Amino acid sequence: MSGVNTAGWRPSMNSTEGVATGPVTASGDRALMLEEPLIFELDGEGKWGVDIDACERPMASALAKFARKAAPALPGLTEPEVVRHYTRLSRQNYGIDLGPFPLGSCTMKHNPRLNEKMARLPGFADVHPLQPQKTVEGALEVIEQLADWLITLTGMASVAMSPKAGAHGELCGLLCIRAALDARGETRDIVLVPESAHGTNPATAAFAGFKVQTIPATPEGRVDVAALKEKLGPDVAGVMITNPNTCGLFEPELKDIADAVHAAGGYVYCDGANFNAIVGRVRPGDLGVDAMHINLHKTFSTPHGGGGPGAGPVVLSEALAPFAPLPFVTRGADGSIHLVEEENRGEGHDRAFGRMVAFHGQMGMFTRALAYILSHGADGLRQVAEDAVLNANYVLRSLDDVLEAPFGASGPCMHEALFSDAGLPEGLSTLDIAKGLIDEGFHPMTVYFPLVVKGAMLIEPTETESKQGLDRFIASMRRLAERAKAGDESLHAAPFYAPRRRLDETRAARKPVLVWKGDQTEG
Numbered sequence: 202m203s204g205v206n207t208a209g210w211r212p213s214m215n216s217t218e219g220v221a222t223g224p225v226t227a228s229g230d231r232a233l234m235l236e237e238p239l240i241f242e243l244d245g246e247g248k249w250g251v252d253i254d255a256c257e258r259p260m261a262s263a264l265a266k267f268a269r270k271a272a273p274a275l276p277g278l279t280e281p282e283v284v285r286h287y288t289r290l291s292r293q294n295y296g297i298d299l300g301p302f303p304l305g306s307c308t309m310k311h312n313p314r315l316n317e318k319m320a321r322l323p324g325f326a327d328v329h330p331l332q333p334q335k336t337v338e339g340a341l342e343v344i345e346q347l348a349d350w351l352i353t354l355t356g357m358a359s360v361a362m363s364p365k366a367g368a369h370g371e372l373c374g375l376l377c378i379r380a381a382l383d384a385r386g387e388t389r390d391i392v393l394v395p396e397s398a399h400g401t402n403p404a405t406a407a408f409a410g411f412k413v414q415t416i417p418a419t420p421e422g423r424v425d426v427a428a429l430k431e432k433l434g435p436d437v438a439g440v441m442i443t444n445p446n447t448c449g450l451f452e453p454e455l456k457d458i459a460d461a462v463h464a465a466g467g468y469v470y471c472d473g474a475n476f477n478a479i480v481g482r483v484r485p486g487d488l489g490v491d492a493m494h495i496n497l498h499k500t501f502s503t504p505h506g507g508g509g510p511g512a513g514p515v516v517l518s519e520a521l522a523p524f525a526p527l528p529f530v531t532r533g534a535d536g537s538i539h540l541v542e543e544e545n546r547g548e549g550h551d552r553a554f555g556r557m558v559a560f561h562g563q564m565g566m567f568t569r570a571l572a573y574i575l576s577h578g579a580d581g582l583r584q585v586a587e588d589a590v591l592n593a594n595y596v597l598r599s600l601d602d603v604l605e606a607p608f609g610a611s612g613p614c615m616h617e618a619l620f621s622d623a624g625l626p627e628g629l630s631t632l633d634i635a636k637g638l639i640d641e642g643f644h645p646m647t648v649y650f651p652l653v654v655k656g657a658m659l660i661e662p663t664e665t666e667s668k669q670g671l672d673r674f675i676a677s678m679r680r681l682a683e684r685a686k687a688g689d690e691s692l693h694a695a696p697f698y699a700p701r702r703r704l705d706e707t708r709a710a711r712k713p714v715l716v717w718k719g720d721q722t723e724g
């Protein structure tokens with residue numbers, strides 16, 4: 202139990218193993234640590250939250266045979282019970298508004314409240330995608346302005362605004378590449394992807410019908426350029442490269458790579474998820490990139506939102522711009538703004554490969570991202586990148602004496618610091634440090650990614666953490682590293698203080714129980 206302060210604290214509700222506890226309470230609650238059953242278990246005879254008039258028997262109709270014979274199996278709760286249920290559950294959660302969220306690669310940034318205020322303006326929040334265009338010109342102008350900023354910041358020719366996430370943007374980019382190849386009458390079907398890439402890259406390439414070939418990483422954590430060049434040939438449609446890469450390092454040879462790929466007739470897709478580290482400093486267009494998605498929920502601070510709604514616009518080079526999907530915001534000769542919804546868009550944009558989504562993207566995210574950009578200005582955005590990189594290097598150099606930093610010798614990192622569990626005693630690993638971090642009151646870092654580093658821990662502090670905040674996080678990480686180095690086996694049982702402890706994540710993923718069927722106590 203060395204190093205674990207258990208005084209006065211109760212461990213998770215489902216185990217008391219290994220932790221000294223106070224009295225067992227009748228309620229299962231521990232003062233402000235509240236336990237909460239499933240909503241179905243709160244069901245009680247004759248309770249409800251609203252009064253609804255009794256429904257008159259529907260007249261016989263063609264649908265009559267489908268009329269419900271039994272009451273729906275919905276739990277009955279009073280309004281205060283419903284409110285408390287969800288509030289109690291929310292308190293068991295962790296969020297960016299509670300503390301640092303150091304997930305590397307995910308860029309969990311603070312969501313400025315100004316963005317929320319702008320997105321809630323009725324002119325943006327209440328518009329409908331099928332409204333006549335004349336009545337939503339302001340909203341179209343937001344899309345246009347954001348598009349202009351993205352084009353300027355990346356030095357690219359055009360942008361497709363409708364994709365709804367990074368991975369969706371990857372698909373958009375690869376479909377543009379496919380359309381460009383079709384237009385050239387070529388059937389190239391290989392996409393090269395470095396082994397350090399995010400899993401979405403090979404998945405997208407395969408989904409778009411390409412064959413994936415892997416490029417190895419150098420011992421310094423960068424793309425092996427010689428190995429890449431060797432693979433170039435008449436069947437290669439393009440490469441997908443992340444810059445800065447997922448080891449947190451800039452790929453200085455991207456321009457050279459792009460020249461070689463172009464000379465071999467291929468296109469360069471850049472995974473722009475890490476644009477946060479270089480925004481305002483580097484324009485990917487200058488490096489020869491043909492397509493790059495931008496995760497507005499990473500670089501431009503819009504909420505990650507539990508899987509949606511997101512936005513992943515894709516900037517495109519001159520070569521790919523004509524194939525961008527519909528719709529498109531343009532200006533008429535008289536300066537009027539409109540959304541082009543049909544093919545044959547005229548000069549430069551006449552060969553759309555189709556459409557990614559029903560409408561024109563996530564208005565709420567566009568508004569937030571534009572608010573973020575305008576409130577920072579060009580100089581502010583540059584400082585975002587500089588501070589993100591400074592914070593990550595502060596973490597890297599504050600911990601590289603207690604944790605192995607696999608590429609620490611490669612010089613400064615970009616916006617994320619990479620460590621590994623090499624050097625920890627046999628049996629103690631990355632997972633134990635990550636779970637211990639929960640007891641320390643932090644969300645764990647990204648673990649076991651990138652795959653090129655065994656036992657990887659990828660920490661991305663982002664630019665909005667203060668030095669004080671970083672010091673607190675570093676102190677916790679040091680403590681955990683020291684406990685692990687001292688062979689403190691109690692880390693295997695962490696987290697002690699979370700509402701739930703080590704869950705069987707594999708079983709939860711493989712055999713999820715999604716339907717309530719009464720008492721489901723299982724062995």
Ligand SMILES: *Cc1c(COP(=O)(O)O)cnc(C)c1O
Nearest residue numbers: 306366367368399401472474496
């Ligand atoms: C987040 C991320 C993606 C995928 O983006 P989503 O918006 O989650 O679909 C792709 N590549 C990298 C490197 C990322 O960090």
